[in-house]
Amino acid sequence: MNSNTRRDKRSLTTKEICIFALLGAIMYCSKAIMEFLPNIHIVGVLIMAYTLVYRTKALVPLYVFVFLCGIFGGFSAWWVPYLYVWLPLWGVTMLLPKSMGKAGIFVYSLICSLHGIVFGTLFAPVHALLFGLDFNGMIAWIIAGLPWDLTHAIGNFVAGFLIMPISTLLGKIKNLSFR
Numbered sequence: 001m002n003s004n005t006r007r008d009k010r011s012l013t014t015k016e017i018c019i020f021a022l023l024g025a026i027m028y029c030s031k032a033i034m035e036f037l038p039n040i041h042i043v044g045v046l047i048m049a050y051t052l053v054y055r056t057k058a059l060v061p062l063y064v065f066v067f068l069c070g071i072f073g074g075f076s077a078w079w080v081p082y083l084y085v086w087l088p089l090w091g092v093t094m095l096l097p098k099s100m101g102k103a104g105i106f107v108y109s110l111i112c113s114l115h116g117i118v119f120g121t122l123f124a125p126v127h128a129l130l131f132g133l134d135f136n137g138m139i140a141w142i143i144a145g146l147p148w149d150l151t152h153a154i155g156n157f158v159a160g161f162l163i164m165p166i167s168t169l170l171g172k173i174k175n176l177s178f179r
Contacts, residue, residue, distance in 0.1 A: 024064020040155035049166040109160025116152035120145035
């Protein structure tokens, strides 16, 4: 194959563009549906599942989700950290082996839970800058949010048991041919 006919592995196919748009919309809808439960959602689960299957390309549905949040929720102070707050979860998932057998069930749930407990801490620096807080004010902000972060962590841990079934299903969908 010459370089003109070989497709760059980093480029997106039409199928991937459609699937990633749908996956990002699923993330947004899942969060919107679960908003009546404070800080409990499956966004972290979906980010990890998408990353296990699509690796680097999982950033596409992640940022579809982020921009949908901005479009429907407003591009305001709460939204700015969304540009980076999910990246540590994606990055840690990238570092994990794609398949860990049955141990993966607990490892993935634990990682997802840890992201939930540090979520407020990840948010804090931007809010400190935007709202003029000093370091002590930022620490107070983090401490005040710990009960919500704990709720987030517990919800993420329980929901984390869905990561392997979702990633298995996505792997099967990824390998389907629509020709």
